[in-house]
Amino acid sequence: GDVAVKLGRDVEPLTHLERVYWPEEGYTKGDLVKYYYEVSDFILPYLEDRPLIMKRYPAGVRGQSFHQHDVNDAPDFVRTVTLEVEGGGHTVDYIVGTGRATLLYMANLGAIERHPFHSRVQKLARPDWFVFDLDPGEGVEFTTICGLAASVREVLARLGLESYPKTSGSRGIPVYVRVEPPYDYAQVAELAEQVATAVARENP
Numbered sequence: 001g002d003v004a005v006k007l008g009r010d011v012e013p014l015t016h017l018e019r020v021y022w023p024e025e026g027y028t029k030g031d032l033v034k035y036y037y038e039v040s041d042f043i044l045p046y047l048e049d050r051p052l053i054m055k056r057y058p059a060g061v062r063g064q065s066f067h068q069h070d071v072n073d074a075p076d077f078v079r080t081v082t083l084e085v086e087g088g089g090h091t092v093d094y095i096v097g098t099g100r101a102t103l104l105y106m107a108n109l110g111a112i113e114r115h116p117f118h119s120r121v122q123k124l125a126r127p128d129w130f131v132f133d134l135d136p137g138e139g140v141e142f143t144t145i146c147g148l149a150a151s152v153r154e155v156l157a158r159l160g161l162e163s164y165p166k167t168s169g170s171r172g173i174p175v176y177v178r179v180e181p182p183y184d185y186a187q188v189a190e191l192a193e194q195v196a197t198a199v200a201r202e203n204p
Helices: 029-047 099-108 142-158 185-202
Strands: 003-007 010-014 020-022 051-056 066-068 080-084 091-096 111-116 129-134 163-165 173-178
Touching: 010 099, 020 029, 029 099, 029 111, 051 091, 091 099, 099 111, 129 142, 129 185, 142 163, 142 173, 142 185
Parallel strands: none
Antiparallel strands: 003 010, 051 066, 051 111, 080 091, 129 173, 163 173
16 A cells, blocks of 8 residues: 655655565565665665665566666655766756655665765765676676685785675675775776786686
């Protein structure tokens, strides 16, 4: 059914909560919303002030999905930022990570995934993390990816950089590296390419 949840001064309408999103397990859209509510204290610091791209599954994981960048009809309590698309000649209104109400708004849209920018709106040109996305092709064993992630960590450690594996991927392992905001995307990309080259050389 449909319910409304009061979060501070914001009232978030939640619709079609009985819709089954994971047929094999029987989990519903309501379970998705409840999950994001329960993990909100843990996930929000990593989404705060970052433009977000939603990956929406309106019919569940077995239906069609799509990435949504532009959100031009969001309610007043959802913060957005208007950014120019590089080389596109138009602008996009991105949702900005801001509080539990926005998190549940996205879940109510069927956004199982939300992909944050590597930078925050206050310093959009200066990322505070970068990622090595170790995404295996067909026939690659997960143990191989684990070994590769360890190799990335070792190369980064030699540079004095800490890294953190993210284990929520379906098959791969993204490896995150925190950086200080004074560096821009071009500088971070150059460093990432040098590290990737060293990792590839050590894992032919």
